[in-house]
Amino acid sequence: LKVAILGAGLSGLACAITLEKNGIEPAVFEHRSRVGDRFINGEAMLSLLNRPVQDSIAFLSEQHGIYLKPTAHIRRLSIHSANEQAVIEGRIGFSNLRGRDEDSFEAQLGRQLRTPIRFHSTHTYEELVQEYTHVIVATGDGKDARRLHNYTEDLSVTLRGATVEGEFDPYSVTTWLDYDMIPKGYGYIIPFSSHEASVAIAMPDLPDGNTRDTDSIWDAFFRRVCKDLGQELKVTDQFEVSGYSIGCCADSRIGNSFFVGNNFGSVMPFLGFGQFSSLLTGIYAAYDLCGKGSYEELTAPLRRSYSNSLVLRRSMESLSNEQLDRIVKAMNGYIGQKLFNTKTIDVLKHCSYLLRPYVMLQK
């Protein structure tokens, strides 16, 4: 086998490490100058969204030999709507760093790989397909799968964020759901440590290329975060990602090309979480190449999660701020605790089954 991996991010590196463990040395092509050569931000993996897996970090190491150290395990999640607040405690998930930090997930994966990565690559998919027996498309952008006519975009999102200094509990994350402030989207704060955190908003783009006043939205959100946390946060870095594509590939494998990570459809439309699924698609593509399973079959549950998650996104977009208040109020107590802490409740699956007829009626 002569395997090329295009992109040394989460899915590409997870694939490369798994191939190496099974005696296949892939050629890894990365167009940037090093692994994780982009802004630093805090991300999270929520156990609620990865059912039946409760502990994603333990699962990756025990089941798949992929070792990742998160920044912290999350024990407390606060959800603010316009007028309500819910606090949920338990095994919520993990926070982690991405980008240029030496502890970022991609940097940790890069250190687990023996094969040298070919940086500053200008190779295209079309060139690699000619030269290699198998190509793993791991460029982290559904637009690449779309260019190859193998992807449907369901929404695109603008993300804006900042690194801030203040006082934080690293085991606690907070999120804001207030459509008057962030239309159809949400905001969050994920601490990196007790004195540094990522603050960000994510919101769906308007149809037909219409734009929102992101500056005003960001300013209002940032004021709200400072007010709710009772601190004046100091911004030390900022980023903005626009047109971030969320969609799913039609075929996870075409010939000997495998679509992994965001090119597969790893980002779940509901809240934009994609790390866990990205890692799994990379691992599963490697299993297929090693004769340990079929990529299409292994990824089938991830495809179902994507479709369930899309139902939740569409339902969520149709809610009013009053309805968000009611949901957040209901989450504050037994229901919230139960949803987040019961491994057997597949929230994506059950909620989407309940909401599917409602979404169909809206069409």
Ligand SMILES: Cc1cc2nc3c(=O)[nH]c(=O)nc-3n(C[C@H](O)[C@H](O)[C@H](O)COP(=O)(O)OP(=O)(O)OC[C@H]3O[C@@H](n4cnc5c(N)ncnc54)[C@H](O)[C@@H]3O)c2cc1C
């Ligand atoms: C701001 C932001 C916040 C997010 N927050 C969360 C979160 O909290 N939780 C969560 O689970 N998910 C989150 N996500 C989604 C998650 O980061 C992605 O799903 C995941 O990183 C996708 O992994 P990947 O392997 O597909 O791509 P990436 O990890 O992005 O890797 C792609 C790699 O390919 C390289 N590349 C691109 N084009 C080429 C090319 N032509 N040739 C060679 N190399 C190329 C890139 O430089 C990069 O190194 C967030 C995403 C963003 C943008």
